[in-house]
Amino acid sequence: MKTGVVSMHEKIFRKETSDAKERGKIEIDEVSIVFGSGPTENIAVQETSINISPGEFVCILGPSGCGKSTLLNSVAGYVKPSSGRVLVDNEVITEPGPDRGMVFQQYSLFPWKTVHQNIAFGPKLAGYTPSQCDSIASTFLAMIGLSKIAKSFPGELSGGMQQRVGIARALANYPRVLLMDEPFGALDAQTRLMMQESLLNIWSEFGITVLFVTHDVDEAIFLADRILIMSSSPGSVIADLNVALERPRSPEMATSTEFVALKKECLSHIRAQSLKAFEEVGH
Amino acid sequence: MNGAVLEKIANNDAETVNDSAVGGLKSAGKNSPDSAVIQSVTNTDSENFSFKDFVLSSLKNEKLQTISVGIVSLSFGILIWHLATLYNFNYFINFENVPSPTTVGAAFLSHLGDAEFYKHILISMRRILFAYSIAVVLGVTIGVLVGRSRIARAAVLPYIEVIRPIPAVAWIPLAILMWPTEESSIVYITFLGALFPIILNTIHGVKETPEVLVRAAVSLGAKKMEVFWHVVLPAALPSIAAGLSIGMGISWFSLLAGEIISGQYGIGYFTWDAYSMINYPDIVVGMLIIGGLGTLSTYLIGLMMRPALRWKKFQR
Ligand SMILES: Nc1ncnc2c1ncn2[C@@H]1O[C@H](COP(=O)(O)OP(=O)(O)OP(=O)(O)O)[C@@H](O)[C@H]1O
Ligand SMILES: [Mg+2]
Numbered sequence: 001m002k003t004g005v006v007s008m009h010e011k012i013f014r015k016e017t018s019d020a021k022e023r024g025k026i027e028i029d030e031v032s033i034v035f036g037s038g039p040t041e042n043i044a045v046q047e048t049s050i051n052i053s054p055g056e057f058v059c060i061l062g063p064s065g066c067g068k069s070t071l072l073n074s075v076a077g078y079v080k081p082s083s084g085r086v087l088v089d090n091e092v093i094t095e096p097g098p099d100r101g102m103v104f105q106q107y108s109l110f111p112w113k114t115v116h117q118n119i120a121f122g123p124k125l126a127g128y129t130p131s132q133c134d135s136i137a138s139t140f141l142a143m144i145g146l147s148k149i150a151k152s153f154p155g156e157l158s159g160g161m162q163q164r165v166g167i168a169r170a171l172a173n174y175p176r177v178l179l180m181d182e183p184f185g186a187l188d189a190q191t192r193l194m195m196q197e198s199l200l201n202i203w204s205e206f207g208i209t210v211l212f213v214t215h216d217v218d219e220a221i222f223l224a225d226r227i228l229i230m231s232s233s234p235g236s237v238i239a240d241l242n243v244a245l246e247r248p249r250s251p252e253m254a255t256s257t258e259f260v261a262l263k264k265e266c267l268s269h270i271r272a273q274s275l276k277a278f279e280e281v282g283h
Numbered sequence: 284m285n286g287a288v289l290e291k292i293a294n295n296d297a298e299t300v301n302d303s304a305v306g307g308l309k310s311a312g313k314n315s316p317d318s319a320v321i322q323s324v325t326n327t328d329s330e331n332f333s334f335k336d337f338v339l340s341s342l343k344n345e346k347l348q349t350i351s352v353g354i355v356s357l358s359f360g361i362l363i364w365h366l367a368t369l370y371n372f373n374y375f376i377n378f379e380n381v382p383s384p385t386t387v388g389a390a391f392l393s394h395l396g397d398a399e400f401y402k403h404i405l406i407s408m409r410r411i412l413f414a415y416s417i418a419v420v421l422g423v424t425i426g427v428l429v430g431r432s433r434i435a436r437a438a439v440l441p442y443i444e445v446i447r448p449i450p451a452v453a454w455i456p457l458a459i460l461m462w463p464t465e466e467s468s469i470v471y472i473t474f475l476g477a478l479f480p481i482i483l484n485t486i487h488g489v490k491e492t493p494e495v496l497v498r499a500a501v502s503l504g505a506k507k508m509e510v511f512w513h514v515v516l517p518a519a520l521p522s523i524a525a526g527l528s529i530g531m532g533i534s535w536f537s538l539l540a541g542e543i544i545s546g547q548y549g550i551g552y553f554t555w556d557a558y559s560m561i562n563y564p565d566i567v568v569g570m571l572i573i574g575g576l577g578t579l580s581t582y583l584i585g586l587m588m589r590p591a592l593r594w595k596k597f598q599r
Contacts, residue, residue, distance in 0.1 A: 108493075112520075112594045
């Protein structure tokens, strides 16, 4: 899968040339996140601890409103934990930064920058020379197979293309971890499948840690090494499932017995949650 | 080195795609003149392709159509004006003292060699340039501050709310009392007219900045100023551009009010002076000059903003 292009650039531009295996450890340590206070108090995340090893692909799966985005945002640095702390490579997270790449559900490319400029923006902020930024951007455009549209504006692209550019933009900073919040949620089923496969290719090429939020069970199983299932009110992780499916993954696996068994397990956890929530509302 | 080569390849690719996209557009184009020409070429033996066909197919071209309808409509208006003055139309509205299009045209031509006339125009334009430039710088700065900072908003918004509803024209008496010279009071009024639309549109634009884009920039390593230059300002630009156009219109309006009431030069003074001197054709000459300059300056503002808003037409 190594194309050579990316690994060459890794050598040239990667700030730490040390082993990729050393980078991208995430520790979520007894994190609680509370919004509001008094009668409007809302415990979005309660005393949650998660450890993610470098290079792991972890999906957070859970119903709407259970606190998935909030938890992810605490790793990104947009939300400060009310208690506990988040560490990436043993550094406590206090604010957003380029060491953590972020891909959003809504299209978040800068509409006034061309595709090329969007990808070159991170390296530019990091202080690379214009020609270095250009060549980084070109490399990543080649990687996602969109060199031909370098000069297009995001508004000219399909949703799937925009998200590919979004991923490339996040990776162009060579971040320690890639944080993705339902990045394919707005795409149609067909595009979604293609995007999942291409994400896995990129991931295997980079060996980067990915924390991926979704509420789609199939998506989580197809992508992840590990699935964390969250429950709502208060948000917390109720199950940590290992996905033992072999890699590279292919869409045909969706009918394999292991896949189906995993899916049943996920669904039963989620159903138990929904039932609980339903009964709580009923009483 | 390899990077540069890669980049070249990427750029070349992009150009080919652009070319083919343009080609595609052209071939799929609705340009009727083109297709008419193509037809005439394929039917080499027929002599059916005539000038009349060409004119008809040209008329189908949207741009030409817009322009020709505009010209016809304007000519019709001038004709009505001409007839009304020719027959001294007087029914509720009185055309007896209204100069005819031809006398206005003649008056205009006679002014072309008159240095005084140009002086009026240049002085008005200088006032606009001066007052408007200050309004743009101050308006955009205040707008951005108010839009981005809660403290600035709390401090400035009360002033805006109180002063905004007062038309610039209502400031004239006080402006004359406040400012040392007539010139400065006219410039002040012109400035005020442009200021508020620019402030309000800038605030609006800044507030419209999608939060997700700010988050994206911050996670790519942008600091406060970089977020401002790369996200907030471009996001606000369409709205700011609208404010600049509106502000230009209102600054002309305010300038003329100021020039009519005080001053010895300027196109507003010229127009009002023509009325006092019972020189009726010059009233209309002055009006048309004002209209022309107003349109021209608003158009120029649009033209200057266009490159920065090129991305906008792809937005859905
Ligand atoms: N900035 C905020 N202020 C107040 N409450 C918030 C804020 N962000 C999230 N919440 C609340 O925290 C809870 C969890 O929200 P969160 O967005 O993390 O859920 P989610 O699992 O990502 O849901 P979805 O699948 O719909 O995106 C919700 O009850 C939400 O209302
Ligand atoms: Mg969410």
